[in-house]
Amino acid sequence: MKILVVGDITGKPGRRILKEMLPRLRRQHAAHLVIANGENAAGGMGITEETAEEIFAAGVDVITGGNHTWHNRGAYSLLDAHPRILRPANYPPGAPGRGTVTLEADGARVGILNLQGRVFMGELDDPFRTADAHVAELRTTTAVIVVDFHAEATSEKIAMGWHLDGKVSAVAGTHTHVQTADERILPGGTAYITDLGMTGPRDGVIGMDREVILEHFRSGLPTRFTVAGGAAQLNGIALEIDGDGRARSIERIQMVQEAAD
Secondary structure (H helix, E strand, C coil): CEEEEECEEEHHHHHHHHHHHHHHHHHHCCCCEEEEECCECCCCCCCCHHHHHHHHHCCCCEEECCHHHHHCCCHHHHHHHCCCECCCCCCCCCCCCCCEEEEEECCEEEEEEEEECCCCCCCCCCHHHHHHHHHHHHCCCCCCEEEEEECCCHHHHHHHHHHHECCECEEEEECCCCCCCCCEECCCCCEEECCCCEEEECCCECCECHHHHHHHHHHCCCCCCCECCCCEEEEEEEEEECCCCCEEEEEEEEEEECCCC
16 A cells, blocks of 8 residues: 655645645555645644645545644634544543544555644643554554654654554654654554655745744744745655555655746
8 A cells, every 4th residue: 555644734835735746746656545734734823624625635635633733713613523634632532523534545444643742742641642542443443554643852753653663554753844864664564754844835944934933033022923935845755555554665755846936
């Protein structure tokens, strides 16, 4: 089975490059399934029904989330209504939405699990214990499981990779918007990368207008962040997974689209 996992879609530039490049990328890799993090799809923070439908129309099958998923209040009802839009599973009971989904691809079942880290991210339920519980449940119906671990600290993400090695097919980190060059297949057969990177503006500061961010750092005063313009990038990984759930290969993807004249 071949799966594409796309890094954080950020604002209109991220949605635009996704729409223009994903169909070709999906054909190039003969992908059976596309997963993308969409927590920043709407205006650089949050997700709405309109932006979610735009992402699905571009060819994404499952949208994962993170701490910014909740920025737009409309996301609450969206998460409850749409089974293929996830939020981290380790939010407390009663939070809108769900953290896992299972669907058919290439004649087989695939499980997707969304988790959020706690280091520098706020107090949530333990993602390691949450992972154990959900992975055990998913494995009753499928051996192919892909995890989006939305976390700040590199150490926490690497620890999760080792924790789930041999139990899931892939652990892909999101949140920092900076793609890491540490993709590998761990000894137990789990594909791993610390961060997928960002699908959005290339020349800002993690997707935001660089002049606004520079003013914030120079002055120490609050500023209103806006999504950067200019060139865009699409970051992610391509996975090939055997029927027993073990990853056969992981390939890092980085595509750049120059700004239109």
